[in-house]
Amino acid sequence: MARNPVTWMGVPTFPKAAQEALGDSQLRSNLRHATHTIRDKRAAAVGEVPDWERLRRAGEAIKDETLAHLDTYLQKLEAAVTSRGGVVHWARDAAEANAIVLKLARAAGADEVVKVKSMATAEIGLNEALEEGGVTAIETDLAELIVQLGNDRPSHILVPAIHRNRSEVREIFRNQMPEAPADLSSEPKALAEAARRHLRKKFLSAKVAVSGANFAVADTGSIMVVESEGNGRMCLTLPQTLITVMGIEKLVPTSRDLEVFLQLLPRSSTAERMNPYTSMWTGVTPGDGPQEFHLILLDNGRTATLSDPVGRQALRCIRCSACLNVCPVYERTGGQSYGSVYPGPIGAILTPQLVDDPHDKQAASLPFASSLCGACFEVCPVRIDIPEVLTHLRARAVAEKSKMSPEALAMSAMATMFADPRKYALAQRAGAAAAKLAPSGSVSRLPFPGSRWTATRDMPMPATESFRTWWKTNRKDSDE
Numbered sequence: 205m206a207r208n209p210v211t212w213m214g215v216p217t218f219p220k221a222a223q224e225a226l227g228d229s230q231l232r233s234n235l236r237h238a239t240h241t242i243r244d245k246r247a248a249a250v251g252e253v254p255d256w257e258r259l260r261r262a263g264e265a266i267k268d269e270t271l272a273h274l275d276t277y278l279q280k281l282e283a284a285v286t287s288r289g290g291v292v293h294w295a296r297d298a299a300e301a302n303a304i305v306l307k308l309a310r311a312a313g314a315d316e317v318v319k320v321k322s323m324a325t326a327e328i329g330l331n332e333a334l335e336e337g338g339v340t341a342i343e344t345d346l347a348e349l350i351v352q353l354g355n356d357r358p359s360h361i362l363v364p365a366i367h368r369n370r371s372e373v374r375e376i377f378r379n380q381m382p383e384a385p386a387d388l389s390s391e392p393k394a395l396a397e398a399a400r401r402h403l404r405k406k407f408l409s410a411k412v413a414v415s416g417a418n419f420a421v422a423d424t425g426s427i428m429v430v431e432s433e434g435n436g437r438m439c440l441t442l443p444q445t446l447i448t449v450m451g452i453e454k455l456v457p458t459s460r461d462l463e464v465f466l467q468l469l470p471r472s473s474t475a476e477r478m479n480p481y482t483s484m485w486t487g488v489t490p491g492d493g494p495q496e497f498h499l500i501l502l503d504n505g506r507t508a509t510l511s512d513p514v515g516r517q518a519l520r521c522i523r524c525s526a527c528l529n530v531c532p533v534y535e536r537t538g539g540q541s542y543g544s545v546y547p548g549p550i551g552a553i554l555t556p557q558l559v560d561d562p563h564d565k566q567a568a569s570l571p572f573a574s575s576l577c578g579a580c581f582e583v584c585p586v587r588i589d590i591p592e593v594l595t596h597l598r599a600r601a602v603a604e605k606s607k608m609s610p611e612a613l614a615m616s617a618m619a620t621m622f623a624d625p626r627k628y629a630l631a632q633r634a635g636a637a638a639a640k641l642a643p644s645g646s647v648s649r650l651p652f653p654g655s656r657w658t659a660t661r662d663m664p665m666p667a668t669e670s671f672r673t674w675w676k677t678n679r680k681d682s683d684e
């Protein structure tokens with residue numbers, strides 16, 4: 205079976221990648237600064253809304269209802285888009301979706317396409333597939349452009365270049381952007397101006413644009429993209445042909461449902477009361493905007509995810525990135541350690557489900573990339589219980605392992621010990637004796653098989669005196 209491109213080819217498992225990232229103090233400092241700033245702003249923006257919890261529950265209910273009847277709503281969407289002059293294509297996987305886009309770009313005579321920031325196209329590796337077919341994809345979102353020019357990979361859902369600071373961005377622009385002035389400063393205004401000059405020519409010459417979709421309305425066939433820079437709107441209005449690649453879960457039943465999500469999304473993602481640009485289009489309008497519109501409905505593992513009663517809640521995600529900004533693991537390792545276009549807590553549950561391959565070690569390592577602190581669930585605007593899905597996927601990953609693995613044998617020995625009070629007391633005494641050998645309270649290096657544990661974390665030692673022993677000594681006369 206071909207490897208699903210949801211994960212990046214050749215990347216190590218999460219523990220290995222994270223260990224390397226933890227050694228990069230510049231990365232940690234860039235991430236800490238960025239995530240703390242945005243999480244504080246989000247908390248203030250959310251705090252202004254008295255019925256936030258009711259909005260969250262409404263978002264959860266709308267998404268659940270849509271997912272429960274996804275087949276019906278998708279057919280409704282197809283009929284509505286077609287009746288307004290659009291063309292709907294169905295793609296089972298990345299290869300099919302990429303082939304459709306390439307064919308359409310060639311048919312339009314384009315050797316260059318401009319792109320609105322889109323997770324779906326990053327998920328399927330569209331840029332690389334187009335490149336192989338002789339078509340260049342130009343990212344027009346500022347952060348995506350930084351990643352593309354830096355020959356880098358994204359590390360955040362909303363701010364893909366969050367791991368870069370301003371002076372790193374200036375260097376990338378100076379080296380890769382012919383229009384960048386030699387004395388380019390690292391001020392955000394100067395960097396944005398350089399990008400604007402670079403992109404203007406592309407917007408005016410592109411025949412084809414490719415976008416993702418934040419939402420699609422089943423009963424009208426309207427597609428919506430929300431953004432902050434206005435570059436998306438240029439892509440959505442100037443070219444002759446517009447191709448939208450959309451995960452099949454992005455649906456809402458009616459336009460009224462957008463009322464809920466247009467409150468939940470901006471406050472959760474950029475801490476804004478409303479996002480600066482909201483673009484919505486329905487099919488084609490003669491003489492106005494793109495005259496050809498193609499909608500590619502992408503499955504790529506979503507139907508399989510939908511069949512899991514616990515895991516399917518991940519399909520409610522509206523890609524706000526709030527869960528990344530509060531995650532203590534993400535803050536220290538950065539997004540690239542997750543080896544996928546979906547990093548952080550949502551990546552840890554969505555990527556393994558979309559990949560749906562128990563033998564993919566990299567994807568199988570992701571549900572373990574969490575401390576299970578629950579901060580992600582608290583901020584999620586559509587109430588995805590990420591810790592619940594994480595433990596569910598962990599159980600699935602463990603079930604796939606051999607019953608004779610060192611971990612399985614250790615767990616079975618522990619189960620025997622916990623089931624027998626005498627064995628438990630004996631183990632406690634042995635633990636208390638061993639604890640005296642490690643006065644610091646933890647051990648950072650053990651011989652095999654313990655080294656499998658200490659390779660990625662310290663081994664906490666038991667207390668030198670167990671609670672039972674303490675109780676016997678200090679409370680022997682108490683009848684409580």
Ligand code: SF4
Nearest residue numbers: 521522524525527584
């Ligand atoms: S899981 Fe929730 S918090 Fe995380 S990106 Fe998706 S909607 Fe936002």
